[in-house]
Amino acid sequence: IGWTAAGAALAVAAALLVVVGPAEAGPAHTATGHRWITDDQGRALVLTGLNTASSAKSRPDGLPWIKEADVQRESDALGSGFVRFLIQWRNVEPRPGEYDDGYLAQVAERVRWYGTRGYRVMLDLHQDVYGPKVKGNGAPEWATENEGLPVAEQGQWELKYIEPGTVRAFDNFWGTRTASRDLRAHYAAAWAHVAARFADDPAVLGYDLMNEPFGGSVQGPAFEAGPLAALYRRTIAAIRKVDHDSWIFVEPEAVSANWGLPSALPYLADPRGDGPEARIAYAPHLYPLPMDLGGGYTGDAGKWVDRTLTSWREQTEKTAERLGAPVLIGEYGLDTNLPGALRYVAKVRAMADDMGAGTAYWSNDPGSWAPWDQNLKPTALLPVLDRPEPRVIAGDPVAYAWDERSRTLSVSWRPAEGVRGDTEVYLPARFFPRGGVVAGDGSAGVWNANSRTLHVASGSGGTVSVRITPRA
Numbered sequence: 508i509g510w511t512a513a514g515a516a517l518a519v520a521a522a523l524l525v526v527v528g529p530a531e532a533g534p535a536h537t538a539t540g541h542r543w544i545t546d547d548q549g550r551a552l553v554l555t556g557l558n559t560a561s562s563a564k565s566r567p568d569g570l571p572w573i574k575e576a577d578v579q580r581e582s583d584a585l586g587s588g589f590v591r592f593l594i595q596w597r598n599v600e601p602r603p604g605e606y607d608d609g610y611l612a613q614v615a616e617r618v619r620w621y622g623t624r625g626y627r628v629m630l631d632l633h634q635d636v637y638g639p640k641v642k643g644n645g646a647p648e649w650a651t652e653n654e655g656l657p658v659a660e661q662g663q664w665e666l667k668y669i670e671p672g673t674v675r676a677f678d679n680f681w682g683t684r685t686a687s688r689d690l691r692a693h694y695a696a697a698w699a700h701v702a703a704r705f706a707d708d709p710a711v712l713g714y715d716l717m718n719e720p721f722g723g724s725v726q727g728p729a730f731e732a733g734p735l736a737a738l739y740r741r742t743i744a745a746i747r748k749v750d751h752d753s754w755i756f757v758e759p760e761a762v763s764a765n766w767g768l769p770s771a772l773p774y775l776a777d778p779r780g781d782g783p784e785a786r787i788a789y790a791p792h793l794y795p796l797p798m799d800l801g802g803g804y805t806g807d808a809g810k811w812v813d814r815t816l817t818s819w820r821e822q823t824e825k826t827a828e829r830l831g832a833p834v835l836i837g838e839y840g841l842d843t844n845l846p847g848a849l850r851y852v853a854k855v856r857a858m859a860d861d862m863g864a865g866t867a868y869w870s871n872d873p874g875s876w877a878p879w880d881q882n883l884k885p886t887a888l889l890p891v892l893d894r895p896e897p898r899v900i901a902g903d904p905v906a907y908a909w910d911e912r913s914r915t916l917s918v919s920w921r922p923a924e925g926v927r928g929d930t931e932v933y934l935p936a937r938f939f940p941r942g943g944v945v946a947g948d949g950s951a952g953v954w955n956a957n958s959r960t961l962h963v964a965s966g967s968g969g970t971v972s973v974r975i976t977p978r979a
């Protein structure tokens with residue numbers, strides 16, 4: 508059976524695992540007490556942005572299509588403050604043990620384009636289908652041991668993952684078939700080299716260790732709790748030797764977690780410390796398989812998507828709690844020509860707000876998935892992504908939610924010891940042409956027209972709750 512058919516069965520099974528119910532966010536609440544990624548003033552970060560860029564997978568230079576002006580355009584159009592920036596192992600380590608610091612200098616220049624505009628950057632060592640030698644992207648040829656086994660082109664790109672050559676390359680990478688070369692040592696060392704380069708870069712928030720991990724012949728809990736967790740532990744240790752403070756993001760196996768199935772990823776200790784000192788974050792992707800069945804987000808397909816969202820949230824929060832980790836949805840997205848697509852994106856953003864999770868939409872590459880077309884003109888997706896949202900919250904977030912009907916952004920938090928600065932909320936021009944008015948606790952707010960952010964000071968003690976509406 509095709510991968511999608513098998514996947515559909517899995518996704519339906521996952522959806523049945525949960526009590527029937529919509530994925531609608533409940534009363535706007537976020538899980539207080541759960542972990543947050545914080546800035547150097549101790550404020551909770553609400554990370555919202557795009558994946559940049561799928562084009563890096565195939566370009567020989569391993570870089571995204573953008574120029575600096577495109578970063579400025581995104582900042583003006585979306586007010587986003589976060590980017591998941593794709594980089595390639597083939598460009599980091601073109602020959603075994605030899606690192607291309609010219610490539611990292613090119614990456615650093617693009618990081619600066621984002622950093623000077625207030626963005627935080629997560630570097631994603633990206634792979635799909637292992638690497639170019641097996642018709643994928645990511646790994647260098649010298650690290651691709653497919654032993655001459657074939658990889659036939661497929662109508663659906665995902666099916667290349669289960670071609671003989673690809674499975675063999677993954678098995679030899681993970682060392683689960685024979686005592687092959689320790690390619691995992693190279694992978695951890697490559698990350699240490701990247702981390703040493705960016706450890707002191709104020710714009711780099713952290714590192715996404717591997718995009719959508721795949722276990723080859725070993726799947727599910729045996730993979731996640733086995734070779735995947737072992738590689739993560741090895742890589743975390745290597746990074747922490749050169750970078751004490753950056754966040755380290757770990758992903759579950761893609762073919763289960765993307766679709767709302769459970770992850771068996773175990774707790775991963777951070778050498779920098781446990782509990783509040785740990786800086787390990789959980790970064791799953793969200794792609795409800797019923798969406799791929801062509802019905803978009805309408806009718807029965809829409810109902811199955813909602814069940815998948817409910818299952819996905821339940822499994823994600825279970826795994827994040829086990830890891831003691833904040834959640835960042837590293838990828839979500841779809842072809843916005845599908846029926847109901849924009850309603851789906853809005854629902855994912857509302858769910859992420861309700862979870863207190865960051866989001867990186869897939870992707871910024873011009874086209875039908877993106878907020879801009881091939882001529883860089885805004886698509887109907889842009890206003891759905893360009894929504895009022897906190898950027899930083901000066902304490903322990905209790906809840907935040909945007910209600911389009913009443914044009915009200917509600918934010919509540921508990922001021923916390925040692926947290927300095929204001930709560931800053933982003934107010935897009937389409938809803939707040941002249942900024943916002945604060946009702947409830949907190950100060951009247953100070954408007955920064957450049958960044959389109961309203962800065963709200965909060966008193967001490969108790970819970971601060973504010974409702975922000977457009978200034979007349």
Ligand SMILES: CN(C)c1ccc(C(=O)NC[C@H]2N[C@H](CO)[C@@H](O)[C@@H]2O)cc1
Nearest residue numbers: 510635665668718719721761762794838
């Ligand atoms: C069979 N396997 C292992 C598999 C199937 C499907 C996906 C996928 O859809 N991924 C979703 C998106 N993520 C990548 C980039 O990370 C995009 O190319 C996919 O659309 C991944 C793996």
